[in-house]
Amino acid sequence: METTLIKNLNTKTDQEVLIKGWVYNMRSSGKISFLIIRDGSALVQVVVVKKEVGEEEFAKIAKLGQETPVIIKGIAKEEPRSVGGYEILASNIEIVSENKSEYPITHKEHGVEFLADNRHLWIRTPKQTAILKIRSEIENSIRSYFQKRDFVLTDAPIITPAACEGTTNLFEIDYHGDKAYLSQSGQLYMEAAAMALGRVYCFGPAFRAEKSKTRRHLLEFWMVEAEMAFMGFEENIKIQEELVYTIIQDVLNNCENELITLKRDIDKLKQISLPFPRLSYSEAVEIIQNSDEEFKNFKWGEDFGAPEETYISNKFTSPVFIHRYPTEIKAFYMKPDPTNDKVVLGADLIAPEGYGEIIGGGERISDLDLLLSRIKEHDLPQESFEWYLDLRRFGSVEHCGFGLGLERTVAWLCGLEHIRETTLFPRMLHKMYP
């Protein structure tokens, strides 16, 4: 008999089904037991009646501990009052194995340290399962978006000889005697790939050896980075907002149960609309200076921190682009605005509700001499960038791109307090077990 996933029970109304899962919860009277079973796809209530399964069997079932694995045969019944709208009237329950001791994560509250140390078990709880499924949906949404638009997926290398923006926040590795670093961005490689393939993206892990402990940072995170040849600043912004909007719609359409499990305020996501508002950095600075907040003495030329970003994003219901940042505070490869070279044709996308920057992007310098002088100004070793400079020596064209941080996006769409719950096994300062 074929196994049915709990989430597909609605295709089996009044039929006999076989489900395989683990006991999540249970309550029992003398004659009837109600098991809540999870199989990874969803939860379902299983009703066990003593006179159906027999005295001996019923006694065994009534003692089942949390997380005991079971294989259940029974009839799937529509039951609007039950979790998921279905329940199973059990005819047979097979206990697959016995737990070695009581399950550590009970239905009581546990401290975050304890949960983090037991991450391998914590991920079995409904909230963590819901987050991981939404993450998977977001990743699939991103890939479909690019695939439908003729982007070629080109994985960037992780082991890199030089750093995009200095080596201070890099993990160093010994590469058979040579110094190497874990990549914090695939962008430069994507620029090379865009000149070969037109439109490309990479989607993989990136690393920042930051010594800070915040609820917005992980030392290992995933990033999707797109790069487009023959494309400038404005079109870049459009691709970004359409991508983010598509992700939101996919999550709303395909993860309703998970959002409910997370008690996410879905209206906040539903009210987001295209186009996203755009503010120049200078306009954003004005808003901040006109505020009554502690940062009202913010000066043009400084970079925004989390409080400034939150203040600005709270003025909008959709994510907001802040563009044309001061050249001084942005990366060496950013193209200056032709009408004002004090600012660059770059933009960050700030998520609503205080979730911070989820995208950074912009147009790249395509002029060889300007790029050379920027590399010198930033004290970068030119010999490491010769291949990158070649992209301006041969076939140089207007091009642009952006990078979206996956974990920040997951945290925002799930409405999470802390980014550590956005990935299977988060890597944080002094925390890499399990």
Place this chain on the structure above:
Amino acid sequence: METTLIKNLNTKTDQEVLIKGWVYNMRSSGKISFLIIRDGSALVQVVVVKKEVGEEEFAKIAKLGQETPVIIKGIAKEEPRSVGGYEILASNIEIVSENKSEYPITHKEHGVEFLADNRHLWIRTPKQTAILKIRSEIENSIRSYFQKRDFVLTDAPIITPAACEGTTNLFEIDYHGDKAYLSQSGQLYMEAAAMALGRVYCFGPAFRAEKSKTRRHLLEFWMVEAEMAFMGFEENIKIQEELVYTIIQDVLNNCENELITLKRDIDKLKQISLPFPRLSYSEAVEIIQNSDEEFKNFKWGEDFGAPEETYISNKFTSPVFIHRYPTEIKAFYMKPDPTNDKVVLGADLIAPEGYGEIIGGGERISDLDLLLSRIKEHDLPQESFEWYLDLRRFGSVEHCGFGLGLERTVAWLCGLEHIRETTLFPRMLHKMYP
């Protein structure tokens, strides 16, 4: 006017189009020039007639160097004799930028060292572009396969405290004072995820610090690893062969032009059929011992090397599973065959045509005591595996999984001599630039 990708010219027959790309090749007579333009999506011949564009313009165009970026307006014409079946009668050609010197990679033969050092430019050539597109197609095919079958994508961590199978071939990093390693497999983490979500997979980079230089190995490669709860050896094999078969069909259906560019013998891929042949290790040893090859003195208990794998795979047109290897030569977590504990319920999938192992997989030990004794036998530090042991203490069920190496699969389907061409910027011994 909207840009048309060259590969989509067949939707614009006899219409005016705008294309943006680079000069790949050209020949000119006194009155007419033929440019071959590439835009990353495909190649097209552009016909420039002197009396159409004017004397001055024509003279400029006739001198265009390889890889000069151009924007071309013209009429798309069906032309079966031209590359791609279309050509463009140009009305206007805009030169976007001039190259700083002659393009290094000409249409002559170049040495592999030179090409590898110029990988950022080498990827613009038709063969490399075709390989990268097939790689992208394979990755999309893999993801669709799992998504359609209710697998949840759960990215495994790259920075890991301990090693799956010893630390000899691992890259070590300094994790803020702690020793850490770059992951060579996400499998153990996938086992934890499968107990939470039922069916899971990860798809990301993996690392092996091997000191060998072979045409089959990279130090950084991508691997897709799937893990399924409540599933055993036989079903695992079926999922693998269906996955590989699906990949082949997707590449045949969607990458015909790329396979032709690579001069791939397509019949060899078309004749592959389901189910794939299965051989036990013992049967494979017998075949080898009965051969007239130099390895005919191979003894039961030894591991197969490339020559043995190639000899066996040459007996089949489809990939072949070799299963039930000696327990001694396989990883500590592999489940022994209940009918003969000298062998394990694991299988490798060997690609045809000498491309070697592309999948390793099997059923895992679900019994706590057996796993504990294996960890001791293999001299592994038990405290590093406590969380992994917990998966047998709580809710332990039959489970299995496998890992498919992306680059090996790309090399095979593209028919490549060397694995270094299967990825954007390969990482090899003493080679990490660009």
